[in-house]
Amino acid sequence: MAVMDSIIQKAKANKKRIVLPEGSEARTLKAAERVIKEGIADVVLLGKEEEIKEKAKGLDISKAEIIDPEKSPLLQKYAEEYYNLRKNKGVTEEQAYQIMKDPMYYGCMMVKLDDVDGMVSGAIHATADVFRPAFQIVKTAAGVKVVSSAFIMEVPNCTYGSDGVFIFADCAINPNPNEEELAAIAIASAHTAKVLAGIEPRIAMLSFSTKGSANHELVDKVKNATKIAKELAPDLLIDGELQLDAAIVKEVGELKAPGSPVAGNANVLIFPDLQAGNIGYKLVQRLAKANAIGPISQGLAKPINDLSRGCSVEDIVNVIAITCVQAQGVQK
Numbered sequence: 001m002a003v004m005d006s007i008i009q010k011a012k013a014n015k016k017r018i019v020l021p022e023g024s025e026a027r028t029l030k031a032a033e034r035v036i037k038e039g040i041a042d043v044v045l046l047g048k049e050e051e052i053k054e055k056a057k058g059l060d061i062s063k064a065e066i067i068d069p070e071k072s073p074l075l076q077k078y079a080e081e082y083y084n085l086r087k088n089k090g091v092t093e094e095q096a097y098q099i100m101k102d103p104m105y106y107g108c109m110m111v112k113l114d115d116v117d118g119m120v121s122g123a124i125h126a127t128a129d130v131f132r133p134a135f136q137i138v139k140t141a142a143g144v145k146v147v148s149s150a151f152i153m154e155v156p157n158c159t160y161g162s163d164g165v166f167i168f169a170d171c172a173i174n175p176n177p178n179e180e181e182l183a184a185i186a187i188a189s190a191h192t193a194k195v196l197a198g199i200e201p202r203i204a205m206l207s208f209s210t211k212g213s214a215n216h217e218l219v220d221k222v223k224n225a226t227k228i229a230k231e232l233a234p235d236l237l238i239d240g241e242l243q244l245d246a247a248i249v250k251e252v253g254e255l256k257a258p259g260s261p262v263a264g265n266a267n268v269l270i271f272p273d274l275q276a277g278n279i280g281y282k283l284v285q286r287l288a289k290a291n292a293i294g295p296i297s298q299g300l301a302k303p304i305n306d307l308s309r310g311c312s313v314e315d316i317v318n319v320i321a322i323t324c325v326q327a328q329g330v331q332k
């Protein structure tokens, strides 16, 4: 938990205000209580006040602000903002008003208008339902074409990576990134490695082939993405295409990819598509009992983070703390 200890200390040092749209969800309420009690963040819960209070019986959430989007005096203003953002996509004023009653959209608008510093959701919503409003309302940061996600993986009793700490990406957002997108995911993940996990990135572009051991168009995609990433970020330690064993096991790396600056010692693992990435992180989380922190979004203009529906209270606390640290880096 060393990585999370440091992130939680950073979050406490400059407290931020985080909205939780799944305000009446049991794990979310427990996480809200802990986050407030430990001074990690101020919390806004969205939902029907009576329902939230009923579900929170026995918990102290008295310091959380509760907002029911349907009754909010800001609903009309938020609807107008949404209408202006989406009218060119055919959204009418009436549709905008109805959409803005949805806590997922309302929460994103709070972030967009700086009424909160960040949002965490996804304990009972699928990833697409978290990111669709985020893409529409908060949009990408300047210069970013593709938003992606990464997990900080802390694998117990493991000497690979950085003493068992890895970044895995993209495990949650882009189903089938093209070469340029895969290169962008690698570069964004290097930033996450440095800023959030506190490790110096050594990036492996993963494949079922190592340095030409197999020929296939799927392998070509990873080779080309590696070339693009190296051109865009010549200072980064990045290599591919590498199989997983060549990427993380020293002896296998020396055998399959001699001379590689990364093979055998990688700590940032870039998966070729979402099938591999999502299966890969869940395998390591469940079979190796790794702490999977995330998914952490990369490239949104302001921080909005998803959760796995299988998350624990601790996972939610962790993602809230990460969202706070991301918010500290946002220029307003």
Ligand SMILES: CC(C)(COP(=O)(O)OP(=O)(O)OC[C@H]1O[C@@H](n2cnc3c(N)ncnc32)[C@H](O)[C@@H]1OP(=O)(O)O)[C@@H](O)C(=O)NCCC(=O)NCCS
Residues within 6 Å of the ligand: 089, 127, 128, 129, 131, 132, 135, 136, 140, 145, 146, 147, 148, 171, 172, 173, 174, 175, 278
């Ligand atoms: C993320 C996701 C929801 C976007 O899907 P979508 O809504 O069908 O996307 P669309 O192509 O219709 O795009 C919707 C908007 O988001 C934008 N967008 C989509 N993906 C984006 C990305 N990765 N980065 C930045 N913007 C993106 C589009 O440009 C579009 O913007 P616009 O409406 O202003 O033109 C989709 O890629 C998805 O479902 N991914 C898999 C999520 C998942 O199931 N993960 C596994 C469990 S974690």
Ligand SMILES: CC(=O)OP(=O)(O)O
Residues within 6 Å of the ligand: 122, 125, 126, 127, 171, 172, 278, 295, 307, 308, 309, 310
């Ligand atoms: C990240 C992820 O896989 O989310 P979920 O388990 O909710 O699909």
